Amino acid sequence: MIPRYARPEMTAIWSPETKFRIWYEIEAHACDAQAELGVIPKDSAEAVWAAKDAEFDIARIDEIEAVTKHDVIAFLTHLAEIIGSEQARFVHQGMTSSDVLDTTLNVQLVRAADLLITDVERVMEALKRRAHEHKDTVRIGRSHGIHAEPTTLGLTFARFYAEMDRNRNRLEKARWEIATGAISGAVGTFANIDPAVEEHVCKQMGLRPEPISTQVIPRDRHAMFFATLGVIASSIENIAIEIRHMQRTEVLEAEEFFSPGQKGSSAMPHKRNPVLTENLTGLARLVRMAVIPAMENVALWHERDISHSSVERGIAPDATITLDFALNRLAGVIDKLVVYPETMLANMNKFRGLVMSQRVLLALTQAGVSREDAYRLVQRNAMKVWEQGKDFKEELLADPEVTAALSPAEIEEKFDLGYHTKHVDTIFRRVFEDTAG
Secondary structure, eight states: OOOOGGHHHHHHHHHHHHHHHHHHHHHHHHHHHHHHTTTTTTTHHHHHTTTOOOOOOHHHHHHHHHHHOHHHHHHHHHHHHHHHHHHHHTTTTTOOOHHHHHHHHHHHHHHHHHHHHHHHHHHHHHHHHHHHHHHHHTEEEEEEEEEEEEEHHHHHHHHHHHHHHHHHHHHHHHHHHEEEEEEOTTTSSSSTTTTHHHHHHHHTTEEESSSOOSSSSHHHHHHHHHHHHHHHHHHHHHHHHHHHHHSSSTTEEOOOOOOOTTOSSSSSSTTTOOHHHHHHHHHHHHHHHHHHHHHHTTTSSSSOOOOHHHHHHHHHHHHHHHHHHHHHHHHHHHHHHOOHHHHHHHHHHTTTTGGGGHHHHHHHHHHOOHHHHHHHHHHHHHHHHHOOOOOOHHHHHHHHHHHHSHHHHHHHHOOOOGGGGGHHHHHIIIIIIIIII
């Protein structure tokens, strides 16, 4: 991923330095286990650990790989240059390259998941704060982009909080799913290496032994992991789209913070564009790009092929780095979002009480009017608001069929905003207390 959309903490997980360090640790822990089993001399295992402070020469490894055309062999050759060929002959005993590569990938994905879980929690904290801040800030709810009934901005934030809470749970499960390692040999039979070696290495690397591997860890695990990242990306887009709508000039219920000195357009000095949330919409597409290739990686030939390898070299760093950046950007947008409650109220009243139509409909049915007739009466008066700019309540009060069923006081009562917000506390309790933890 390009530096523009990358944060150093996540980028470091995918650096060559980190990768080779994990490779080294896997090989060193395997040597410890082999020495404990009596397969290799203990001093050979100690010699491997003597290189723990060594700086691996990435250029040298690349130079060797240019000849060998094999990355793991290139690394092992370089390690031998550091610890000496006599001791290095016991490194990688009974192991195959995928034992190192797959276990390393899962270590990196687990570390990435830990960062992403923290990122999601940061977004949740921002949403929770803004939800309570605007719990009673009334705005119009919309369906099909059209005014529906009153809600509150706090409920909007609470809805997104609950969605991100589900994403945190999904990500925790995805982390568990991917936290396995395999040191099982050429086709996973442990023919040339004791299963105890795998158990030891996995414990040291913070993983569980893969119950059954071939020459690779099953890729359905990775498919689930990247699918989860795709769902989280879609949630980011869901929030971004709502903010982009609120910032439209004709709506302007909220907008991204516009910092001093910021410019919105090279041509039009008046512009204040929702550039951050538009960017988030685009970044969500990039993360979702990883999902289908990850799904297609599940079907490998027999005990293994490497059709998945080139895919994962791209999607693993790109998807995690991009999602990490996007989540942190989203948290910042929510934290600094500028809200205009007066505009929300003005937008809701733009059609002069029309959003109370369902209350009148229900009141008419409760008063003995058939639902078909009640709908006809309410719609008849509602269309005057749409087409002629009339006041909905005044039209109802002037309609003899309506007033035959409802008194003026009863009609007046149906326009009380508090009716629509009376259960906000109940919803907040469900979101922020009943699901806590």
